[in-house]
Amino acid sequence: MKKTGENAVKAKRELARLGTSLKNEILRSCAKALCDNAEAIIEANKKDIENGIADNMPKSLQDRLKLTKERIEGMADGLEQIASLPDPIGEFISMKTLPNGLMVGQKRVPIGVIGIIYEARPNVTSDAFAICFKAGSAVILRGGKEAINSNKAVVKVLRSCIEENGLNPDFVQLIEDTSRQSATELMQLTGYVDVLIPRGGKGLIRSVVENSKVPVIETGAGNCHIYVDAEADIQKAIDITVNAKVQRPSVCNAAETLLVHKDIAKDFLPKVIKELKKSNVEIRGDETVASLADDVVPATEEDWITEYNDYILAVKVVNDIDETIDHIAKYSTGHSEAIVTKSYENSQKFLDLVDSAAVYVNASTRFTDGNEFGFGAEIGISTQKLHARGPMGLKELTSSKYVIYGNGQIRG
Amino acid sequence: MKKTGENAVKAKRELARLGTSLKNEILRSCAKALCDNAEAIIEANKKDIENGIADNMPKSLQDRLKLTKERIEGMADGLEQIASLPDPIGEFISMKTLPNGLMVGQKRVPIGVIGIIYEARPNVTSDAFAICFKAGSAVILRGGKEAINSNKAVVKVLRSCIEENGLNPDFVQLIEDTSRQSATELMQLTGYVDVLIPRGGKGLIRSVVENSKVPVIETGAGNCHIYVDAEADIQKAIDITVNAKVQRPSVCNAAETLLVHKDIAKDFLPKVIKELKKSNVEIRGDETVASLADDVVPATEEDWITEYNDYILAVKVVNDIDETIDHIAKYSTGHSEAIVTKSYENSQKFLDLVDSAAVYVNASTRFTDGNEFGFGAEIGISTQKLHARGPMGLKELTSSKYVIYGNGQIRG
Numbered sequence: 001m002k003k004t005g006e007n008a009v010k011a012k013r014e015l016a017r018l019g020t021s022l023k024n025e026i027l028r029s030c031a032k033a034l035c036d037n038a039e040a041i042i043e044a045n046k047k048d049i050e051n052g053i054a055d056n057m058p059k060s061l062q063d064r065l066k067l068t069k070e071r072i073e074g075m076a077d078g079l080e081q082i083a084s085l086p087d088p089i090g091e092f093i094s095m096k097t098l099p100n101g102l103m104v105g106q107k108r109v110p111i112g113v114i115g116i117i118y119e120a121r122p123n124v125t126s127d128a129f130a131i132c133f134k135a136g137s138a139v140i141l142r143g144g145k146e147a148i149n150s151n152k153a154v155v156k157v158l159r160s161c162i163e164e165n166g167l168n169p170d171f172v173q174l175i176e177d178t179s180r181q182s183a184t185e186l187m188q189l190t191g192y193v194d195v196l197i198p199r200g201g202k203g204l205i206r207s208v209v210e211n212s213k214v215p216v217i218e219t220g221a222g223n224c225h226i227y228v229d230a231e232a233d234i235q236k237a238i239d240i241t242v243n244a245k246v247q248r249p250s251v252c253n254a255a256e257t258l259l260v261h262k263d264i265a266k267d268f269l270p271k272v273i274k275e276l277k278k279s280n281v282e283i284r285g286d287e288t289v290a291s292l293a294d295d296v297v298p299a300t301e302e303d304w305i306t307e308y309n310d311y312i313l314a315v316k317v318v319n320d321i322d323e324t325i326d327h328i329a330k331y332s333t334g335h336s337e338a339i340v341t342k343s344y345e346n347s348q349k350f351l352d353l354v355d356s357a358a359v360y361v362n363a364s365t366r367f368t369d370g371n372e373f374g375f376g377a378e379i380g381i382s383t384q385k386l387h388a389r390g391p392m393g394l395k396e397l398t399s400s401k402y403v404i405y406g407n408g409q410i411r412g
Numbered sequence: 413m414k415k416t417g418e419n420a421v422k423a424k425r426e427l428a429r430l431g432t433s434l435k436n437e438i439l440r441s442c443a444k445a446l447c448d449n450a451e452a453i454i455e456a457n458k459k460d461i462e463n464g465i466a467d468n469m470p471k472s473l474q475d476r477l478k479l480t481k482e483r484i485e486g487m488a489d490g491l492e493q494i495a496s497l498p499d500p501i502g503e504f505i506s507m508k509t510l511p512n513g514l515m516v517g518q519k520r521v522p523i524g525v526i527g528i529i530y531e532a533r534p535n536v537t538s539d540a541f542a543i544c545f546k547a548g549s550a551v552i553l554r555g556g557k558e559a560i561n562s563n564k565a566v567v568k569v570l571r572s573c574i575e576e577n578g579l580n581p582d583f584v585q586l587i588e589d590t591s592r593q594s595a596t597e598l599m600q601l602t603g604y605v606d607v608l609i610p611r612g613g614k615g616l617i618r619s620v621v622e623n624s625k626v627p628v629i630e631t632g633a634g635n636c637h638i639y640v641d642a643e644a645d646i647q648k649a650i651d652i653t654v655n656a657k658v659q660r661p662s663v664c665n666a667a668e669t670l671l672v673h674k675d676i677a678k679d680f681l682p683k684v685i686k687e688l689k690k691s692n693v694e695i696r697g698d699e700t701v702a703s704l705a706d707d708v709v710p711a712t713e714e715d716w717i718t719e720y721n722d723y724i725l726a727v728k729v730v731n732d733i734d735e736t737i738d739h740i741a742k743y744s745t746g747h748s749e750a751i752v753t754k755s756y757e758n759s760q761k762f763l764d765l766v767d768s769a770a771v772y773v774n775a776s777t778r779f780t781d782g783n784e785f786g787f788g789a790e791i792g793i794s795t796q797k798l799h800a801r802g803p804m805g806l807k808e809l810t811s812s813k814y815v816i817y818g819n820g821q822i823r824g
Contacts, residue, residue: 210602239822363820404773408648408651410659
């Protein structure tokens with residue numbers, strides 16, 4: 001593992017010197033190489049699928065793991081897309097001249113070495129390489145054992161392609177040992193790895209946050225809330241709630257809890273529940289909710305903290321916006337929350353006092369996403385407050401340094 | 413300790429709601445309170461000094477610990493100065509309208525709860541409170557045992573003053589237990605403390621970085637380099653080297669190693685060493701250096717990695733700028749480095765390829781400082797790459813969130 005770290009440190013210095021044009025050329029050449037080698041990658045992927053079947057892997061996971069020619073073309077498109085984005089490296093965030101004549105500029109530079117720990121989706125392998133590479137950082141990938149053969153095949157193609165371009169293949173390294181031990185070792189690689197980003201389920205993220213000595217950017221956990229205020233447009237409230245819950249329930253920006261002001265509950269709740277039932281959403285509600293609709297499962301404390309990622313919605317009737325803000329402060333993971341209201345005052349209050357990465361007025365939480373926000377690509381959604389918060393695009397994967405132009409200044 | 417964390421979390425929510433005017437009013441009222449209570453603070457400080465003398469505390473440390481009326485007025489001035497700075501909270505970093513009409517703004521918000529672990533200087537107590545408070549965050553202070561009586565007296569004044577203004581005194585809390593155990597407990601306070609900033613010597617910083625589960629911003633360690641290129645203005649090179657070494661050797665932005673191009677060594681080194689000797693600087697050099705000046709202590713590997721913080725300078729003659737860049741990459745702590753050169757090409761190369769928080773052309777490294785850079789105040793100098801790099805002022809002590817204004821948008 002230390003050797004992997006040393007290789008990455010050597011590679012990061014070479015990578016930091018590559019210009020934008022060369023980086024883009026390599027990304028495009030890797031995209032082509034993935035398509036050219038699709039058969040070999042699919043062959044390797046078949047082994048993973050077979051192992052998955054033998055291990056009774058759920059069908060939904062098998063589907064996420066499976067690579068087809070189309071999916072590999074999708075991975076290649078992802079590389080092309082990142083090649084077409086502006087290079088964040090070299091941008092001057094600010095530049096000013098001090099009274100003593102020193103010109104002080106703050107310039108965007110690569111982080112250096114980024115580690116990614118992830119689970120069963122082999123498309124993350126090429127995506128994570130591409131975004132880290134474009135942001136000027138070497139990447140160490142540690143994927144899950146379920147996808148190890150696919151990951152090896154993909155990384156082999158990427159490394160060969162980089163090498164054929166006369167450059168250091170260690171811009172991307174895969175840890176082939178998928179034991180828990182190898183993840184732990186990567187988390188201890190201070191001095192080599194500058195940041196570790198876990199991508200995957202709650203268990204994985206918790207484990208990395210709690211055990212890593214390398215700085216971590218926490219991503220993903222989303223217990224998102226929709227609050228329907230007393231003065232809400234009922235149709236918009238229905239549309240937003242249904243969209244946030246059922247448009248894609250498995251993702252982190254889907255809604256998990258609906259909070260409804262008591263003055264609108266009687267009018268709104270039966271209608272929204274009727275719509276949600278059309279998509280077979282299970283409603284777990286408090287007593288007031290149960291009194292207004294059929295088939296309401298009584299909600300427990302556990303429901304307010306659960307990220308279902310499923311066709312289940314916790315529903316609570318609240319007395320006012322203050323109770324809503326307190327509820328969110330207590331139970332939210334700080335990902336995305338939305339208020340539906342016609343009240344100017346309450347919209348501002350919600351935006352000001354809800355302390356989450358993305359806070360919405362009259363829109364679905366499903367928009368918290370690097371592509372939706374116009375970043376072009378994302379490596380995940382940060383739910384912590386340091387370094388980056390919300391969707392992380394290329395800029396969020398960079399650091400900065402001060403460059404100072406003098407003409408002999410000394411301090412008096 | 414958990415109670416302290418809970419109090420801080422409660423306080424942070426109240427603090428986030430304070431407006432700029434009220435924050436400034438409280439800072440000014442705290443400044444006045446410090447002056448009004450100077451006698452009581454000096455009384456408490458005397459106990460610390462007496463304990464220090466009984467424990468054979470070095471005179472230089474006694475001096476740093478000692479509070480006088482003038483020093484307390486200096487602390488009050490610090491509070492006034494932070495009151496006069498622009499409020500970073502509420503600033504919109506960006507605001508754009510997406511094609512679907514959503515207006516997405518990125519707004520600066522408080523981090524929440526900041527922990528500061530520091531050593532013997534009681535002025536840090538009021539400084540750290542003021543900068544965190546202005547940045548909208550509650551602060552938990554854990555100072556060293558040497559200053560505990562002084563710190564208690566200062567925090568008592570600050571808390572009373574906040575309380576007299578009708579607000580929550582837990583905006584600032586002091587951990588009165590100065591055992592190692594209390595520091596360790598603070599480092600485990602995930603979920604309550606958002607970031608921990610160690611201020612002090614290398615040992616303290618290492619210990620916090622290695623043991624904390626709370627995210628840490630690493631500050632301070634400065635093994636800074638001056639490189640005198642073949643084509644350098646000799647007088648500027650002398651002035652810059654002497655200033656960077658002797659103007660204040662005890663601080664992190666002072667130079668510790670001088671690298672000299674072989675083509676200029678014979679001309680430059682005897683002159684600069686003569687100047688340095690006037691300030692009694694000990695020279696630790698390689699063989700070439702020893703051949704060009706008297707009284708050169710032979711440098712060992714240890715000298716290239718040492719931050720002396722003293723009147724000692726390691727000196728090495730190098731073959732070219734590439735050797736310089738490699739040397740810095742190997743031994744630097746990534747704080748501040750300077751090149752002295754007339755060469756445009758080499759100045760750009762040095763700026764591009766030296767990977768430190770602040771990289772200078774033709775100026776002293778002593779300028780790496782929040783006040784010098786025009787930030788008005790600083791909490792330390794980050795030598796890490798995440799969140800903040802270089803001097804950390806008010807902006808670096810904030811987070812951001814996305815606020816999104818919609819009119820019923822749902823995702824298709």
